[in-house]
Amino acid sequence: MPAAPDYPAASDRAPIKRALLSVSDKTGLVEAAKVLADLGVELVSTGGTKAAIAAAGLPVKDVSDLTGFPEMMDGRVKTLHPIVHGGLLGVRDAADHAKAMTDHGIGGIDLLYVNLYPFEATVAKGGDWAECVENIDIGGPAMIRSAAKNHGYVAVCTDPADMAEVIEALKTDGATSLDLRKRLAARAYARTAAYDAAISTWFAQQQEQTYPQRKAIAGTLIQTMRYGENPHQSAAFYAQGPARPGVANARQLQGKELSYNNIADTDAAFELVAEFDAPACVIVKHANPCGVATGDDLLSAYKRALECDPVSAFGGIVAVNRKLDRAAAEAIVEVFTEVVIAPDADDDAVAVFAAKKNLRLLVTGALPDAHSAGEVFRSVAGGFLVQSRDTTLIKPADLKIVTKRQPTQDEIRDMLFAFTIGKHVKSNAIVFARAGQTLGIGAGQMNRKDSARIAAIRAADFGLDLKGSACASEAFFPFADGLIQAAEAGATAVIQPGGSIRDEEVIAAADERGLAMAFTGIRVFRH
Template identity: 50%
Template sequence: MSKRALISVSDKTGIVEFAGELVKLGWEIISTGGTKATLDTAEIPNVSVDDVTGFPEMMDGRVKTLHPLVHGALLGRRDLATHMEAMREHDIQPIDLVIVNLYPFKETLLAGGSYEEMIEKIDIGGPSMLRSAAKNHAFVTVLTDPTDYAQVLSELTENGETLFETRQQLAAKVFRLTASYDALIADYLGKEIHVTDPERTTLTYDVNQRLRYGENEHQAAVFYQTALPTSYSIAQSKQLNGKALSFNNIRDADAAIKIARDFTDAPTVVALKHMNPCGIGTAETIEQAWDYAFEADPVSIFGGIIVLNREVDAATAEKMHKIFLEIIIAPSYSDEALEILTMKKKNLRLLQLDFSQAEVSKKEMEYTGVLGGLLVQNQDVIVETPAEWTVATKTQPTATQFEALKFAWKAVKFVKSNGILVSNEHQTLGVGPGQTNRVGSVKLALEAAFDKPSALTENAVLASDAFFPFADNIDEIAKSGVKAIVQPGGSVRDQEVIDACDKYGIAMVFTGVRHFRH
């Protein structure tokens, strides 16, 4: 008895050639619908699944392969006499190879399919056949991906059958596929009825890049992207120059583009090192914004990640080209800028990113892995209204100081806690990230800020990502000459802090919102 293959594919890539070789090897082919039409056109002998089951395809294709003569042929164990006897008794002939693609649920979703279209793209027969064949991989070879055809055909040609290890690998691939497929369906249906915290979550990602190593050279790593791509993401950026991104590059670049999307009103440049901003500048032109960002910390910017939210022009490129940078990210580059930035810098990574989708990206959830679990939260993208902030002190901020406070508050959100940031109205001046006590962060930020020319610090203000627990922070700030502070408020010692500000003539504004970033 010849071996039989069941083929039902929406992706016809290579299927005619593969089926033709199977026929040469003496296999009988069973097919369905469009696959049969394709094979018939190519004059490859095959029989319809209807002829096998003796039951017509019905209900607009919803019922065609859900039949014992199909699933019995896939699930029957060839090493059990009882199974083989049952197959003989019911005239079930084994199926030894299955090639199936699933209905294009994901593709239809990305194309904006209606609810009715999405429901019809939920495949039932395909996953059922794949799961049956994969479960019985001791005897059945199952294929879902045209890239695996060559290996299977080679083994069949050389050995008359596939290797057990190959069947194991292909079976595991099937269950990864069906799990991902079901995860997309569950997510879609959940969103349709606005489920926000389901009793279980199944996430699905596709490989974007296999990395040389992870955070350190002894750590293995892979970069996965969401199955439904996010346009404003490093995964979807276009690399125009340079080496492949590393694990740390990707994390830093991701942090940098999250900062940049909060500064949309004016040309802005973000410089980032080790997940913390080291310079942010905003101006009327992207060149001036670069000058401000560079001036903010010309030491730390060396080897940094740069994001520009406007096209990179030649003048800005000339300035950036003078120093060593790891990555530059922008919505576009002029031809002249590209020529300048790539000149003698084959390793400089240049990424082009779709900034028009920046706002949409804020809807994604944030996932943080912990041992034995996963933390899930909304992104910190709350819309704040400075007009509703409260001035807690007797001293009122000047108009210039208030503009600087707004800038500082927007920027400090991206500094690792305990986070302190000093700025004027258009650039950061000093950043104090991640210290184990807040006064330590205050000292770092002030030291960096007031190491600069007095013209820059004349209107300097300070932002704190969370409340000040003690008045000693204000004592340190007062020594520097900073005359305006923005912070969330909410400490049991708020009054002590307010009194200290009043003592030194410092204006302090409460926002009522905390921005921890661990």
């Protein structure tokens, strides 16, 4: 490990005499370059960036004028040169560095503005192997890292917002502060880390390495929150990975800032409502659905979802899978609701919500594909777990009927509806449903019998008759008691994964009570 040389301390204020600009995204480039030029800063640039600056009538040198070497190898080699990196890395107040710079004709570079080849965007648009590889920037990250390391003297910018901060500082007194340069350096290293994470992830995917030896994760800050799950916890919200319609990419039309719990609950609601083709509504409270229903339209779907548990719906999250209209909006605002999320909302619906200034209204432009591949992360002490997203889709043909009585078509429909919801309920989960409507949901209990009992109690509390309903269990019944509880509550059909050593006992209990029971062969735990 290199020992730290005894360099002189850098001064707080660092003037900018020379700037190197080389950007892929040229948003605001000319405006920034003009300000720098007006302040007497010498501009050095490359390729298309230089052409854009020159076209604006501003004086600009080509980097090859400094290095004495032309761009070569289709632009792959242009800034990888001691003149460039010496200008970025030279410690101005260290005598040996200053001598080396003088001896070799290396001029200092005081400001670096680089944003990288659009590798992430190339992957997102479906670029082929050759195109993606060609969009891996080499010189850019190398320069960014050099400039960030030498933040005692160099300001490094990787996006227009960084440049705006630097220009504001220069307008004030023609120099940048050490504190600003440190902040810029931290952002710069985060950017190159995220860039390398995207590249390493893509390479692993191309080699079909689902779980590579090293896994890098990067996120982009969306918001810093007032607090986390509880007021004594700090929190922030980051976007990560490919864009997926949902809360991270939603447009907030109104309402106060989302909280940590709002975001978690809204995500849970929107992922569930995306499972349904018919107009559907999901109401979530504390990460669990407390009412789910389909209907002829959103109004009927919302009213049916609310019937399941109108008490828990107070202060909950509402998600729908259609464009919100006035009728649905007017019904939703009758109950205190924290967040409403939808693919879109018409002007009349927006006007209705506007009267509830604290209600957050989010629109996403589309629904997430409930059955598309993806990853789910969870932190543990000293590490994290990663697994594939649960894309389970059970169809009638997948069901194995294990009882003497065969289910009716209506019962099959109800079983599949209930099992789909069970996939989104915290384990142990029991869901009673009939005709596209949840009637009772039991979540998060330590044994399945209690979940069934709670679900039945909830239904009774709100006057919902479970007679003729379907009951879904997201994992097998380890004993017959949970199934018996469901049958006594009124269920006539049961759906579960099967696979218990007591399956025969459970099947026998179902036969004794005249139930129809289907095994899915797939467990859908959610912890």
